[in-house]
Amino acid sequence: MNNALFSLGHLYILAGFVLAFVAVTTALDRRHPRRFGSALFWGFYALVFLVGDLLPPAWIGGGVVAMAVLAGLRRVAPGMHEAPSLADYVARARRLGNKLFLPALAIPGVAVVAALLAKQASVGGVGLLDKGNPTLAAVGMASVVALALACWLTRETPVQGLREARRLVDAMGWALVLPQLLAMLGLVFSDAGVGKAVAWVATHYIAMDVRFVAVAVYVLGMALFTIIMGNGFAAFPVMTGGVGVPVLVGMFHANPASMAAIGMFSGYCGTLMTPMAANFNIVPAALLELPDKNAVIRAQWPTAVSILAANVFLLYFLLPRP
């Protein structure tokens, strides 16, 4: 079934290749301030993508712990990159002008067209996009197409593209790995029954027979649980199973569709406020080269709190009157 041209398996190898390039060039970079730690870090991460499925999971676990130790001991750092002056950049920008936008916009553009049209398409009897995750496969395919376009336009080689990718990987540093680590932690948490414990605390210490309190517990619990787990999808079954269905639907006859929709959105408010949702909050801070890693969360929390308050009243007034 995953036998497509742009299957996730193929895209993992592509990403592993980019990371392997980062690792090897780092290892060969004599001017690098943290040459070996960084090379080891990216080298192991490359292996996870290239041959992860062939290694025993315990080895990968050991490697992940080693990566965390390297990052924690500050052994992972960016290399020295040639930095053209601002005047150089402006002069280069003049040369290509608006054409520079084309490959940048080709990434989302091609991804959307591919995701819409290519579901049925096949190349020589093999599907084009991974059936399991066509959206992600489409972004992967679009990246390849856009890179070709960018190379043609700028008359650069794909190797220069890899060097630039290394510059950006260096800018993000270990923050690039954080989303995966946190998602792993979410799996460990739910395995160990953290959700059940939180739901028990929420339902046993609060007066759930008061309508407004029950609504507030559900909405704010979704947000709080998402802040802890980093993911609304992990919070939803716990809070809806613990509070939503038995109390809001069972006792107060809430409309299940509106309750679930508002509950899920309350979880998303939590996502806006937590460093645990690293790919939305911490990675962009690193990518935008912000000194404060929580700057994006600081920009978002007033919005998130306002939406949560609106959700509490919305759900409360949608309950049928007794």
Next chain:
Amino acid sequence: MAPDVSLWPLLGVAVIIAGFVLRFNPMIVVIAAAITTAVIAKYDTVHTLTVIGTGFLKTRNLTLALILPLATIGLLERHGLRQHAQAWIRRFRNASVGQLLIVYLGARELLAAVGLTALGGHVQMVRPLIAPMTEGAAEARHGPLPDRIRHRLRAMAASADNVGLFFGEDIFVAFGAIVLITTFLHEAGIDVEPLHVALWGIPTAVVAFVVHAWRLHRIDAALARELGRATPPADDAPAASNGAAA
């Protein structure tokens, strides 16, 4: 009353919170929380490493969309994409930071609501295009920006992407969240139409847009207050002659 479930797993949550509050390296904090949770669950060393390794392997898809566009974006940046995006926005002489980000927020939310979530993202859109345009629009009105303001503008650009994506995608019927909701409720003995769940998301999606758009709109006034009044948008005239008159 005695709990009928074990509360010990909450210790892992405590480790996370303590680690973030004490500002340890997040990678160390996460690994420490995973190991704490595994010790409480009485996993042995090999089992612990297996759980960590399996989880890490299973979630590779999260990083894929971050890594693959980097070569293209980096190459274009080398040829001045960010500088060009800054210069390009100055052509729209009246474009303010607030207006620009509100348009992006609205477009991102509407496109996500019809399932086009790939149109946007921090690697593909915010770093190379939206953040530089935001800075360019601010510079065109207020002159050179101090780093503190520049960083705040970038963070607001990232927030527009997140808010638009989150509150748009959940009113798209075929999105995973809606599938999760209907499947979960079905198992709890309640059948709901996916379309109803999507429609009931619309009030919150509208609130999210209004609240965040209002906050983005207020950036313009904050910039004017902190950086002095807006200079007349004239990019050719020497800046010094305008500064005093304003």
